[in-house]
Amino acid sequence: MVSEHTAILAKYLELPQKGKVMAEYVWIDADGECRSKCKTLDKKPSSAEDLPEWNFDGSSTGQAPGHDSDVYLRPVAIYPDPFRKGDNIIVLSECWNNDGTPNKFNHRHECAKLMKAHADEKVWFGIEQEYTLFDEFGKPYAWPKGGFPAPQGPYYCGVGAGKVNARDVIEAHYRACLYAGVNISGINAEVMPSQWEFQVGPCEGIKMADELWIARYLLQRAAEEFGVKISFHPKPLTGDWNGAGCHTNVSTEAMRVAGGMKHIEAALSKLAKRHKEHLLLYGSDNDQRLTGRHETASMEAFSSGVANRGASVRIPRSVAKEGYGYFEDRRPASNIDPYLVTGIMVETICGPIPDADMSKEFARETSD
Ligand code: ADP
Ligand code: MN
Ligand code: MN
Ligand code: MN
Numbered sequence: 001m002v003s004e005h006t007a008i009l010a011k012y013l014e015l016p017q018k019g020k021v022m023a024e025y026v027w028i029d030a031d032g033e034c035r036s037k038c039k040t041l042d043k044k045p046s047s048a049e050d051l052p053e054w055n056f057d058g059s060s061t062g063q064a065p066g067h068d069s070d071v072y073l074r075p076v077a078i079y080p081d082p083f084r085k086g087d088n089i090i091v092l093s094e095c096w097n098n099d100g101t102p103n104k105f106n107h108r109h110e111c112a113k114l115m116k117a118h119a120d121e122k123v124w125f126g127i128e129q130e131y132t133l134f135d136e137f138g139k140p141y142a143w144p145k146g147g148f149p150a151p152q153g154p155y156y157c158g159v160g161a162g163k164v165n166a167r168d169v170i171e172a173h174y175r176a177c178l179y180a181g182v183n184i185s186g187i188n189a190e191v192m193p194s195q196w197e198f199q200v201g202p203c204e205g206i207k208m209a210d211e212l213w214i215a216r217y218l219l220q221r222a223a224e225e226f227g228v229k230i231s232f233h234p235k236p237l238t239g240d241w242n243g244a245g246c247h248t249n250v251s252t253e254a255m256r257v258a259g260g261m262k263h264i265e266a267a268l269s270k271l272a273k274r275h276k277e278h279l280l281l282y283g284s285d286n287d288q289r290l291t292g293r294h295e296t297a298s299m300e301a302f303s304s305g306v307a308n309r310g311a312s313v314r315i316p317r318s319v320a321k322e323g324y325g326y327f328e329d330r331r332p333a334s335n336i337d338p339y340l341v342t343g344i345m346v347e348t349i350c351g352p353i354p355d356a357d358m359s360k361e362f363a364r365e366t367s368d
Pocket of ligand 2: 128197
């Protein structure tokens with residue numbers, strides 16, 4: 001929280017780093033939350049490949065048993081650090097086990113293989129991350145003490161006191177994302193008071209999930225300074241309050257050019273056939289959100305429609321009019337692992353990893 005500590009800290013922030021670089025390694029734990037720890041480097045790396053592998057105690061994060069607790073961090077992408085600035089960086093890392101297998105909660109590895117196998121289809125994603133702010137006592141942020149705000153209506157994209165809360169936290173996060181080079185495409189206040197959304201994308205392939213995870217890290221980290229808690233739960237409050245989702249917008253190159261609508265329709269019929277399989281990867285407690293109310297479709301059956309916010313998948317009106325573009329999968333919950341969601345999306349609409357590729361991969365891995 002802002003205090004006299006801030007003023008005291010300021011004088012230390014001016015101290016020269018003597019050429020050293022602080023690298024904050026970020027990874028995803030067993031609960032789908034970010035964890036991080038910092039390493040001093042002798043010089044600024046130019047890419048993730050320049051960075052050393054590192055490790056942490058997986059028994060403290062639910063990622064490994066106590067008797068074999070080392071989990072390895074393999075750097076996969078680097079971003080300028082908006083908190084420390086200068087040459088300091090944030091290092092997105094994959095988690096690997098001691099025996100050379102990907103950690104159980106490392107869903108990036110499989111996703112990256114799928115994205116690589118279908119790289120020539122140039123799949124783009126745009127994810128709309130909804131989330132809810134809570135105060136230090138676990139109450140929705142800035143809600144009236146001992147009561148409830150007026151019913152939903154004025155809050156979505158609201159302007160003015162009593163309609164929006166925590167604009168300072170949201171602004172800090174937005175600017176942190178821009179500084180880090182995250183492809184954040186916008187923000188808006190949501191339907192429930194103290195619920196907000198940011199969008200990342202369009203991003204091609206594996207970059208979508210990488211950048212969404214970094215944007216989540218930056219949000220938790222910025223909100224920490226304000227003493228505000230971030231919840232990614234899809235139904236943080238019961239009652240007549242909207243839940244939180246991660247609408248996933250998708251297009252292949254073929255969908256984005258004239259005649260693209262037939263490719264969108266083909267994708268939708270493939271999605272309809274795997275509705276249940278997709279839902280299994282679309283976030284926990286999503287059944288509390290996908291009720292058929294509050295701008296959601298029920299979980300029971302797959303549906304799609306132009307401009308229909310009560311369907312599983314919406315085709316934006318402008319896309320229907322032009323005959324090409326993208327579609328929006330409205331089913332994913334706010335707490336998804338985007339590696340799982342973008343991974344199964346590509347598997348369903350572009351196909352599984354072809355055998356030929358798998359054997360090539362295998363040959364490469366065993367030959368070196
Ligand atoms: P909504 O109208 O559902 O609230 P938003 O504007 O919040 O939509 O989010 C739409 C997202 O879709 C943005 O992240 C945007 O970058 C992304 N997007 C736009 N065009 C494409 C495309 N062709 N393929 C994939 N994603 C796209
Ligand atoms: Mn949106
Ligand atoms: Mn929204
Ligand atoms: Mn949407």
